[in-house]
Amino acid sequence: MQFTLEHTYGKARSGTVFTDHGVFHTPAFMPVGTQGTVKAVSQQILREIGVEVILSNTYHLYLRPGTEILNQAGGLHEFMGWDRPILTDSGGYQVFSLSDLRKIEEEGVQFRSHIDGSLHTFTPESVIDIQRLIGSDIMMVLDECIPYPCEKEYAESSNELTLRWAERCLNRFRSTDQLYGHGQSLFAIVQGSVFGEVRERSAHTLVDMGFEGYAIGGLAVGEPIEEMYDIVALCNDLLPREKPRYLMGVGTPENLLEAIDRGIDMFDCVLPTRNGRNAMLFTQHGSLNITNARFKNDFTPVDDSCECYTCRTYSRAYLRHLFQSKEVLGLQLATIHNLYFFQWLMRSARQAIALGNYSHWKEEQLNSLSQEIPVYS
C-alpha cells in the first residue's frame, strides 16, 4: 500500500491510497459490507455509485461463511465478486458489542457467537491469521473497545493491553505472508477514551512501532460531539503526516466535514445504508423520512440536485409507495441514494481542499444540511 498526499488546506488533506486492487481517493467514505455484501445493493451498483473501497467485518465473516470457505474461494474479493479495495476491522468491536462476551484476558478475548452461541477466541495473532484468509487490502489490529463513560484508570490499563496486542498483531503480520498474490497492510488503532494523556501515550507508542496507517477508535460512543472533535484533533497532531488516518465508525455528514477539517482521511459508518433501509434519506438540505404522508403525491426526486440512479429515475411519491408497501426495491433505491450522497460529499470535500476553499465550502454545507427538512418518524 502507498499513500500520497496531494493537497492540504489547514489540517484538511486530500490524497490517494494505492493498493493491489486499485486506488481510492481520500477523504474516503467506506460503505459497510458486514457479511460480504453492502446491504441491499449489488457490487455493480456500488461501482456505478463510484464506491472505491468498502469495509467488511472480520467477526461476521469468521462466523459465516467462515475462513475455510473464504480460503477455498481465493479470498473475500473472489468470493463476493468485488475487485476493488477492501478494509476489514479486527472483529474486536463486534465481540464487545454483539456477542455474549465471556472473558477478556492477556491472551485474547473469548466470546459466544451471536448466531448460535458457540464459543470462540480471538487473539491478536488469530485475527491477523483470519484477515490473511479473508485477504483484505487493509487489516486492523485487535483492540479492546471500552464503553463511554469510563474511569481514567480503566482507560489507562485497557490502553496498555491494546498496545501489547498491537505489537503482537504487528509481529504476526510481519512473520506471515499474503495468501492470494496481492499485498496486505496493517493499521493500528489509537484508543484512550476521552483522556488526552491516554490518547497521547497510545499514539506515540503505536507510531513508534511503525504501522502503515492509523485509525482512531473508541469515539462516537456517546461522548459529547465537541469532545470527539477535540480528541480527533489531538490524535491527528500526533500521527505521521505521510500515513492515512482513519476515524472508525463515524458518522453523520456534519461529523465527516468536521473530522476532515481536523485531518482525517478515511471513514466508515452504517449510517447511509442502515438509515436508508429505515426510509431516512440524506440530502444537501437535510434529511427526510420518505414515509411521511406529505410525500404521497410529491413527484419530484428525493434531491433534485442529486445525480444518482434513484433521483434520476424515481419520485418521492414512488419511493414512499415502495416503503408503505414493504417492497424490497425501496431498500435498494434508498441505499443507492444515501451512498451516492456520501460519495458526493467526499468528492466535493476533495475538490474544495484542492481548490483551497475548504473552510468556506464546509460552512456552506453545514448551513445547508441544518436547514433540516423536518424528519417525522
Added chain:
Amino acid sequence: MQFTLEHTYGKARSGTVFTDHGVFHTPAFMPVGTQGTVKAVSQQILREIGVEVILSNTYHLYLRPGTEILNQAGGLHEFMGWDRPILTDSGGYQVFSLSDLRKIEEEGVQFRSHIDGSLHTFTPESVIDIQRLIGSDIMMVLDECIPYPCEKEYAESSNELTLRWAERCLNRFRSTDQLYGHGQSLFAIVQGSVFGEVRERSAHTLVDMGFEGYAIGGLAVGEPIEEMYDIVALCNDLLPREKPRYLMGVGTPENLLEAIDRGIDMFDCVLPTRNGRNAMLFTQHGSLNITNARFKNDFTPVDDSCECYTCRTYSRAYLRHLFQSKEVLGLQLATIHNLYFFQWLMRSARQAIALGNYSHWKEEQLNSLSQEIPVYS
C-alpha cells in the same frame, strides 16, 4: 395495439405486439409487478434482463397507492419509471383470492381490502375506469374466478355472468378514452373451468364481441395438468388466429413450452420471482435450492450456460451465503437469474419456431429440465 404473426410451427406461433410504449415479442413472459414494482429488482435491471412487458395488478394498485395518486403522476408508467408496455389484470382474481369477499351480484363484486378491511366494489365499468387511470397498455375485463373443482351447472351460470360483465366492460371501454396520450386495448377472458362446452360457449361469445386479444383464465387452479393442456388446445382452436392469446397465471418452464406448442402467445406468473425469493433457482438442467449445504463451497455459477448478471458475477457458494445470512442481495440475485432464465426460454422458443424446429427443441428442453438437480427445501 397491433399484433403481427411472424412464424408458425404446427400450432406454435411467434409474433410481435406493437403498443405506444414499444413492442414486445411473442411468445412473451410477463414478470409480475404486483404493487408497481417487480419484487426485488429495479426497472434498470428489468431492462438489462431484456424484459419487454410487465404485468401489474389492478386490485393492489387501486388499494395502494390508489388511482388519485396514479392519475396525478400521469399514470403507472410515469409513477414507476417504466416506459415499456404494461398489462393490468382486472382485479377480479385478487378479489376472489386475497380479499375478504363479501358479495357477488349482477352489478359487480363487493369486497374488503386485505390491507385495512375497508369495503369496496368492483363493477365491470369501474375496473375499466381504474385501468384508464392506471394507463396500462393492455387492460383486462372483469371476470368471476371460480374454484376447481366445481359443478358444471355453477361453471355455466358463472360463465354467463362473466360474459355479461365482458360486454359491459367492452361498452365502457368504447365509451371512454385514454387519459395520458397513449393507446390502450382491452382483452377478454375465456372461462368455463374444465368443461369443454362451457369454454366453447365462452370463446364463441367473446370472439363475436370483438376484443383485441383473448386470455384463457381459470386454469392452473388445481386441475390435472393434461386437462389444462386440453382446455388450452380447445380454446386456441376457437380463438382468432390474428389476435394474441394469453394464458393467465401460468406457469412452470414445462407448462410454458407445452402451452406454446398449443398456440399460446403470452404468459404471466409469479413463479420466477416468488421462487427466487425462496432460494429456488431455475436452470436448464432443472431447479435447485441454493440454501442446500452441498453448495457451501461450490464456486461455479448457478448455471454455467447462463449469461445473466448473477451467473456472470457470483458463485453458488456466495448466493448460498447471502440466503443463509438473510441478505437482501440474495433476493435480487436470485430474481435476476430466474427472470433471465424465463426470458431466455421465450427467446429460444421464438427462435425454434422461426427455424421450424420447435418440436425437437421442446423435447430436448423437457428432457434437460427433468434431469432435475434434486431440490431440497
